Amino acid sequence: MIIMRNPTDEDILKLLERRMKAASEVEEIVKEIIKRVKNEGDRALEEYLKRFEKYPLSVRELLVSEEEMAEVSVEKDFIETVKIVIEDLKEFHQRQKETSFFFTTDGGSFLGEMVVPLESVGIYVPGGKVPYFSTLLMCAVPAIVAGVERIVVTTPPDEKGKVSPYILKVCEILGLKEIYKMGGAHAIAALSYGTETVKPVDKIVGPGGVFVTLAKKLVYGDVGIDSIAGPSEITIITDGSIPLDFVAADFLSQAEHDENAMSVVITTSKEVFEKLPGVIEEHLQSLPEERRKTAEISTSNFGIIVFTDDLKRAFEISNLIAPEHLEILVEKPFEVLSYVKNAGSVFLGRYTCESVGDYGAGPNHVLPTFRSARFSSGLRVSDFTKKIFVTHFSEEDFKKKSVLYSRMARWEGFEAHARAVDVRRESL
Amino acid sequence: MIIMRNPTDEDILKLLERRMKAASEVEEIVKEIIKRVKNEGDRALEEYLKRFEKYPLSVRELLVSEEEMAEVSVEKDFIETVKIVIEDLKEFHQRQKETSFFFTTDGGSFLGEMVVPLESVGIYVPGGKVPYFSTLLMCAVPAIVAGVERIVVTTPPDEKGKVSPYILKVCEILGLKEIYKMGGAHAIAALSYGTETVKPVDKIVGPGGVFVTLAKKLVYGDVGIDSIAGPSEITIITDGSIPLDFVAADFLSQAEHDENAMSVVITTSKEVFEKLPGVIEEHLQSLPEERRKTAEISTSNFGIIVFTDDLKRAFEISNLIAPEHLEILVEKPFEVLSYVKNAGSVFLGRYTCESVGDYGAGPNHVLPTFRSARFSSGLRVSDFTKKIFVTHFSEEDFKKKSVLYSRMARWEGFEAHARAVDVRRESL
Structure with a gap:
């Protein structure tokens, strides 16, 4: 654990830098995977399935079958729990829905913006030991609220070639039927460029390991992606008014995530x-x-406890960190909300531990990590729509204003742009 | 020019693929530039200024001085023109402004989303022969409307170490004072990571050449970027009701842009x-x-004229292309607006040539290219804000719902997440 009294900005930034690890060793491998899946389709995909998946399915077995869906069995209260959470998530995400707008000018022109859902989206659900069905919920709900027609799920199979029943049950409850059993960079490549058996999507969302993250960065531009997710992090600001047990439990709820998870407590209380x-x-x-082993490693590397005299300074430090999760465990959290400039999701007060948000109080848990909350936001309905600009210029406005545009075109040296205006002026 | 009758989707996709050029030759150079500027700061930056800029300024001379600003002289009607356009752009972009929202639950919880402007943004304005002051307008206006405090401009100097007076005058009118004379990948690197003389920004917007585009892709994640811009393109759908001269002029207004620009006309009229x-x-x-030379090359490579019997099919083809600009030059354009699924900006009717939008009727002209309109939108006010989620969970809601969250945490195997809930339940 790292203990700091009244640190400077530089002290904090140095700490953060240490956490940024180069992933360059695997970059060449990932590039090769993407190139080959793009060019060779199923042939390359099948090769990578054999090489990287725990169970080597052929491309024909990639899609989860109706039989597999029928076999799914989960705890009785799982379905009930998930259904309540879906409603709460929908309640929140529905308020993010944008509407098309337009206005007309005095001269009779029509200017506006048309909101159109993406046609297809791929959700990457990480595999491994943890069945991340909560992440599936967080990715699927905003896509559904946005009105995306084709929502595809991809997740790596386990040692028996199966997908976690929790994940399949969530798919069933949400009505998602196109589920691929593949993970890693080859899954990202297949969804981005398509193969004979995998139809491509317009955008890929959801977190993954280093292969997936790098693959997403590389395909970005050819398809949309949500973000480059790094390891998870929390910052807790506390003034000592909340029991220490709560703070310690929240600290560890982040630390157990993975070995690079970061938990920071900034306190104005000497006792804390x-x-x-x-x-x-x-x-x-x-x-x-x-869990203990993981939490021990991340706590030892990136567990940080900071003392500062001044609550405002605590928020300055937090804004510098730009944490994915920010808990404000102080007496009157709403009174300091305005201090928050950079954070993914903010949790206020005694009963709002991060877990409440992780598992579906309402806001999304796919959030900007690694200081990217300086410039980006958690997953939102808006990530699943396009906004198309619409202009209808009236004859009157054209008469009045088009000379401005031909002038500007000529100042920039674009004669043909100016002439597209001129040819219309001449016709008046 | 490429002439097609009733093409299939595959015909269209094949054409589009031919346009995607690998930029991999310069990738290693760009990587090196970024790495060195990041690690060595001014020392590396100065080296690259000498190597790549038309005039080798030292890092001390990078900032445009007050004297330089005082010397700026432009045509009298330039200022007047730009001021009108700024007002029109603001009129449109102000309607994109998002507001924070919140709601309360029956159990007394508070859930919401807080809109916060980015703290700092860098605008890249391409140099070369064309003084792209219109692009500066398009990038700066939404940033100003969003409330970004620090807006930095960077643009490469000319042979005399100067910046176009048009660009400087626009900066003056908009009140932008931090203007760097540097371009290329080193400018992107300096703005991303900062050097001794250049303070870093949170996000970089604006189009550039291949070095800039690649650099933006590489720094993406460490800073925000708007998009990976490719060469410009237009698709014009026309039924023959609009004079051929207009169509031809608009076709060329795109073709003159650069040698990789693409102009497509899809018509249901045999005469056209x-x-x-x-x-x-x-x-x-x-x-x-x-202009003729450039337009000749792009027309010969990527000028496409398509005939189809069916107006609906014309829109299908256009949606497949997902053009940056879409002109709908038909008798009743509003009646077919619903057919548009993928496009950056749509221009309807006789008097709405693309130039009208390029030079400031209202909507932004920084738009998704190269089929990325399938999943992304033109530059908007929203690109300059973050949305921070805010949760305050009440004791009542916690009593009622927290058991769902600890259950879910345990199904995923996150014991410490569950305990953060438990420790609070036990305190009740």
């Missing part, structure tokens, strides 16, 4: 500053082994 | 289909030499 490391240690020791 | 190539040729020959 002094006692918190011990309380975290206690909580840590009581975690089941696997 | 037969006569248009001749009319385009006539117009082409009358252009001044330099």
Whole structure:
């Protein structure tokens, strides 16, 4: 754990830099995968399925079948739980829905913007030991609210060639039927460029490991992507008015995520500053082994406890970190909300631990990481629509204003642009 | 020119693919530039200024000085023209402004989304022969409307180490004072990571050549970028009700842009289909030499005239192309607007040539190219704000719902996430 008293901006930035690891070793491999899947289609895809997946399916077996869906069995309260959460997520995301707008000018022109849902989207759901059905929910709900017609899910199969029943059940509840059993860079490539068996999508969303992240960065531009996700992080600002146990538990809820997860506590309370490391240690020791191991490593590398005299300074530091999750565990959190400039999602007060947001109180949990909250936002309905500009210029406005445009075109040296105006002026 | 009757989707896609050029030759150079500017700061930057700029300024001379600004002299009607256009652009972009929202639940929770402007933005204005002041307008106006505090401009100097007076005058009118005389990949790197003399920004917008585009793709994630801009394109759908001269002029207004520009006409009129190539040729020959040369090359490579019997099919083809600009030059354009699924900006009717939109009728002219209108939109106010999610969960809602979240956490195997809920439940 890293303990800091009244750090400067440079102290904080240095710490953050240490966390940015170059992923360049795998870049050449990922490039090759994308190139080959793009050029060779199924032939290359099948080769990579054999090489990288835990169970080597052929391209013909990639799609989850109706039989597989019929076999799915989960705890009884799973369905009930998920249905409630879907409603809460929809409640929030529906308020993000944009509407087309237009206005008319005095001269009779029509200017506007038309909101159109994307036609197709691919959701990448990470595999591995954890069945990330919550991430599937977070990606699918805004796409559904936006009105995307074709929503595709892709996730790597387990050792038996199967997908987690939790993930399949969520697909069933949401009505998603095109589910591919593939992960990694080859899945991203197949969804981006299409193969004989995989129809391409317009945009790919959802987090993944280093292969997936790099692949998304490389295909970006040819298809849309949501963001370049890095390891997860939380910053907790506390004044000592919230029990230490809560702070320690929230600290570890981030730390258990992966070895590069970062948990930062910034406190104005000397008591918290002094006692918190011990309380975290206690909580840590009581975690089941696997979670404990992960949390120990990330806490040791990127667990940070900062003391500052001044609550405003605490927010300055937090804005510099631009954390994915920001908990404001202070007496009157709404009174300091205006201090927040950079953060993905903010959690206010005693009962709003990050888990509440992770699992569906309303806002999305696919959030900007690694300081990208400086310039980007969590996944939103708007990420699943295009805004198309619409102009109808009236004869009257054309008479009045078109001379401005031909002038500007000529100042820029674009004669043919000017002539497209002139030819119409001459016809008047 | 490429002439097609009733083409299939595959015919169209094949044509489009031919246009996608690999930029991989310069990738290694651009990577090196970014790495060195990031690690060595001014020292590397100065080296690249000497190597790549037309006039080798030292880092100390990078900022446009007050004296330079005082010397700027432009045509009298330039200022007047630009001021009118700024007002029209603001009129449109102001309607894109998002507002924070929140709602409360029956249980007393507060859920919302807070709109916060980016703190700093860099606008890249391409250099070369054309003083792209219109692009500067298009990038700066939405940033100003969004409320961005620090707006930086960077543009390469000419042979005398100067910046176009048009660009400087627009900066003056808009109140932009931090203007760097640098272009290319090193400018992108300096703005992304900062050097001793250049303070970094949170996001970089604006189009550029291959070095700039590649650099933007590489820094994406560390800073925000608007998009990966490719060469410009127009698709014109016409039923023969609009004079051929207009169509030909608009076709060429795109073709003059650069050698990779693409102009497509899709028509349901046999007369247009037969006569248009001749009319385009006539117009082409009358252009001044330099514009003519460029337009000749792009017309020969990527000028496409398509006949189809069916207006609906014309829109299908256009949606497949997903053009940056779409002119609908038909009798009743509003009646077919619903057919548009993929396009950056749509221009309806007789008097709405693309130039009208390029030079400031209202909507932005920084638009998705190269089929990216399938998943992205033109530059908007929203590109200059972050949306931060805000959750305050009430004790009542926590009592009622938190058990869902701890369950879900355990189904995913995240014990510490569940415990952050449990520790609060136990305190109740």
